[in-house]
Amino acid sequence: AAKTVTAEEDGDGDEAVAAGANTIYMVSDGTGWTLEHSVNAVLGQFEHCLVDRRCATNTHLFSGVDEIDNLIEIVKQAAKEGALLLYTLADPSMAEATKKACDLWGVPSTDVLRPTIEAIASHIGVAPSGIPRSSASRKGQLSEDYFERIEAIDFTIKQDDGAQPKNLARAHIVLVGVSRTGKTPLSIYLAQKGYKVANVPIVMGIDLPKALFEIDPDKIFGLTINPVVLQAIRKARANTLGFHAQNSNYAEMEHVRQELDHANQIFARHPIWPVIQVTGKAIEETAAVIVRIYHDRKQKCSMPRISKRV
Amino acid sequence: AAKTVTAEEDGDGDEAVAAGANTIYMVSDGTGWTLEHSVNAVLGQFEHCLVDRRCATNTHLFSGVDEIDNLIEIVKQAAKEGALLLYTLADPSMAEATKKACDLWGVPSTDVLRPTIEAIASHIGVAPSGIPRSSASRKGQLSEDYFERIEAIDFTIKQDDGAQPKNLARAHIVLVGVSRTGKTPLSIYLAQKGYKVANVPIVMGIDLPKALFEIDPDKIFGLTINPVVLQAIRKARANTLGFHAQNSNYAEMEHVRQELDHANQIFARHPIWPVIQVTGKAIEETAAVIVRIYHDRKQKCSMPRISKRV
Ligand SMILES: Nc1ncnc2c1ncn2[C@@H]1O[C@H](COP(=O)(O)O)[C@@H](O)[C@H]1O
Ligand SMILES: Nc1ncnc2c1ncn2[C@@H]1O[C@H](COP(=O)(O)O)[C@@H](O)[C@H]1O
Ligand SMILES: [Mg+2]
Ligand SMILES: [Mg+2]
Numbered sequence: 001a002a003k004t005v006t007a008e009e010d011g012d013g014d015e016a017v018a019a020g021a022n023t024i025y026m027v028s029d030g031t032g033w034t035l036e037h038s039v040n041a042v043l044g045q046f047e048h049c050l051v052d053r054r055c056a057t058n059t060h061l062f063s064g065v066d067e068i069d070n071l072i073e074i075v076k077q078a079a080k081e082g083a084l085l086l087y088t089l090a091d092p093s094m095a096e097a098t099k100k101a102c103d104l105w106g107v108p109s110t111d112v113l114r115p116t117i118e119a120i121a122s123h124i125g126v127a128p129s130g131i132p133r134s135s136a137s138r139k140g141q142l143s144e145d146y147f148e149r150i151e152a153i154d155f156t157i158k159q160d161d162g163a164q165p166k167n168l169a170r171a172h173i174v175l176v177g178v179s180r181t182g183k184t185p186l187s188i189y190l191a192q193k194g195y196k197v198a199n200v201p202i203v204m205g206i207d208l209p210k211a212l213f214e215i216d217p218d219k220i221f222g223l224t225i226n227p228v229v230l231q232a233i234r235k236a237r238a239n240t241l242g243f244h245a246q247n248s249n250y251a252e253m254e255h256v257r258q259e260l261d262h263a264n265q266i267f268a269r270h271p272i273w274p275v276i277q278v279t280g281k282a283i284e285e286t287a288a289v290i291v292r293i294y295h296d297r298k299q300k301c302s303m304p305r306i307s308k309r310v
Numbered sequence: 311a312a313k314t315v316t317a318e319e320d321g322d323g324d325e326a327v328a329a330g331a332n333t334i335y336m337v338s339d340g341t342g343w344t345l346e347h348s349v350n351a352v353l354g355q356f357e358h359c360l361v362d363r364r365c366a367t368n369t370h371l372f373s374g375v376d377e378i379d380n381l382i383e384i385v386k387q388a389a390k391e392g393a394l395l396l397y398t399l400a401d402p403s404m405a406e407a408t409k410k411a412c413d414l415w416g417v418p419s420t421d422v423l424r425p426t427i428e429a430i431a432s433h434i435g436v437a438p439s440g441i442p443r444s445s446a447s448r449k450g451q452l453s454e455d456y457f458e459r460i461e462a463i464d465f466t467i468k469q470d471d472g473a474q475p476k477n478l479a480r481a482h483i484v485l486v487g488v489s490r491t492g493k494t495p496l497s498i499y500l501a502q503k504g505y506k507v508a509n510v511p512i513v514m515g516i517d518l519p520k521a522l523f524e525i526d527p528d529k530i531f532g533l534t535i536n537p538v539v540l541q542a543i544r545k546a547r548a549n550t551l552g553f554h555a556q557n558s559n560y561a562e563m564e565h566v567r568q569e570l571d572h573a574n575q576i577f578a579r580h581p582i583w584p585v586i587q588v589t590g591k592a593i594e595e596t597a598a599v600i601v602r603i604y605h606d607r608k609q610k611c612s613m614p615r616i617s618k619r620v
Contacts, residue, residue: 021619022433024430030351030595030598031595031598032598033594033598034348037343037347037348038344038348038426039430042423042427042430042438044400045400045430045431045438046431046434046438047439049436054434056619057434057619058618058619059618060615060616060617061615061616061617062613062614063616064598064599073613074613084429084430084433086426086429088351090354108429110429112426113352115420115422116348116349116352116420116422117352117355119418119419119420120334120349120352120353120355120356121356123332123418124356124365124367125364126356126359126364126365128355129355129356129358130355131358133354133595134595149495149593150492150494153494153495154494157467157498160467184460184463184467185459185460188463188467189502191498192498192499192502236457283459284341284343285340288342288343289374292374303380303384303387304372305370305371305372306342306371306373307368307370308368309331309366309367309368
């Protein structure tokens with residue numbers, strides 16, 4: 001790929017590493033997203049000490065590292081910075097070499113996926129391939145799954161914000177809620193997981209589309225939120241969009257409360273719609289709740305679960 | 311949440327588990343997405359034996375499990391099904407109890423995040439909170455990060471498919487390529503990570519928007535793809551949209567080749583745009599390549615890396 005040198009604009013570079021910060025190196029022969037995801041979850045376990053900055057960390061993600069020389073370079077650099085090195089390397093000899101280099105240079109290290117690889121290998125009685133996802137020998141064929149996800153994303157983008165109510169019947173999941181309850185990011189998150197999602201805004205004085213009451217009510221979910229939090233979000237939004245409080249009652253407390261009351265009345269008339277409280281929840285947390293209920297309704301298991309076959 | 315019973319529509323339920331399939335239970339006190347993500351990566355290590363179905367697996371994801379009684383129920387059910395149980399539980403006493411129950415009932419089990427939690431704890435010298443993300447005692451405050459991601463998603467949806475070229479200057483990343491090179495799902499994937507993405511289609515006979523040549527060329531990425539694969543994708547797409555080959559040359563090999571040639575000529579005229587080969591790559595793999603180059607250009611490190619501060 002062509003490269004140029006640009007001015008350091010946002011101070012994200014090395015030289016800006018805060019003194020005393022804890023440094024974590026993450027190294028993958030693949031995308032590195034598994035490490036990023038896992039480390040994010042784990043860092044949640046250290047939120048309590050972010051107040052006094054004892055937990056302040058710098059993470060450095062190195063993806064697509066599949067040559068031993070690069071690995072050794074990174075380990076050396078980790079040693080210099082006093083970093084912890086977390087890695088996911090499919091090739092056992094690469095993983096072994098990395099571990100040895102870390103031990104040699106005094107770098108604490110953990111192979112994040114190895115215990116899971118070994119547990120699955122021994123469960124199904126098959127040895128892992130040891131071939132990284134980036135390897136040329138892996139022929140990435142496009143699976144049915146791939147097309148399903150892409151179709152879900154295309155569908156979901158087109159249905160955003162109440163567009164095309166005639167397509168509500170084709171959605172797997174329909175989200176209903178007032179402005180800024182997170183319908184759009186939630187829809188997109190679910191679409192990535194392969195669900196076709198439509199979202200329908202509740203706006204006072206505007207009737208909900210007739211089609212909403214003609215589809216399977218089992219796939220409709222209401223979103224609700226604490227009015228104080230909603231007002232804060234709307235204020236932030238209004239600033240971003242550059243419109244001001246005096247021109248609109250969008251972020252006014254009285255109006256926010258009325259709109260949420262209006263939404264709750266609609267929800268009360270449709271007790272079959274689960275109403276999901278989004279206050280204080282991250283998008284992926286609300287998504288997890290919705291997907292759980294969705295599968296639960298379809299499967300009627302004694303214990304709610306999301307089942308898949310590979 | 312309100313619940314109803316619906317007909318089993320797609321045979322996803324328990325009763326449909328294939329005989330001889332390998333069963334994996336995944337249990338989290340949170341969303342379960344970390345487990346899902348990790349297990350997907352690990353299953354990639356067993357693709358080689360999917361041909362003869364030896365690796366066929368059923369996964370069952372149990373999320374939001376934070377009560378010991380539920381945990382024990384799930385372990386018992388795993389024992390009945392002969393399943394492997396993988397778990398992520400923040401509370402060490404819950405994790406310990408689960409491990410004990412698994413040992414007692416002969417269920418093989420692995421705590422997927424524990425080694426990473428312990429590595430980070432000892433690196434930064436702070437004990438983990440042991441509080442699951444779902445706990446009411448965690449006050450989920452909306453971070454700056456939250457707003458940034460939502461803004462990125464809103465921006466990206468609005469810019470999809472060349473809409474609003476006047477906003478190209480505000481994008482972090484601009485993707486350029488012919489139809490069905492995966493610009494939209496890629497844009498959305500990157501938006502979820504907080505990048506504002508615009509994508510601009512290359513269509514023969516239609517000029518690229520003037521704005522594209524007025525913005526910082528460092529943020530523009532070309533996408534290219536093998537013509538045979540592109541044709542297959544377009545055929546699938548044409549079927550989905552319900553339009554037929556005779557009405558359109560969209561999926562004709564000759565046309566596909568011409569369009570890709572046209573795109574490559576444009577790329578050749580702009581050598582500063584990295585050209586990413588998407589053939590055989592999953593969306594998240596292409597995303598990883600783009601993010602790596604993006605950060606590399608900004609940081610000018612000797613070793614490409616994605617750095618963040620928490
Ligand atoms: N589809 C796949 N096939 C083979 N290995 C994979 C696959 N997906 C992920 N992996 C491996 O799992 C680890 C984590 O992947 P990643 O999340 O891309 O960093 C890396 O060692 C990858 O090589
Ligand atoms: N922000 C967070 N705060 C505390 N714990 C978390 C956080 N995010 C994830 N976790 C924990 O990490 C594990 C995996 O989370 P999940 O991906 O939601 O299943 C679970 O044990 C969660 O309780
Ligand atoms: Mg990884
Ligand atoms: Mg999990």
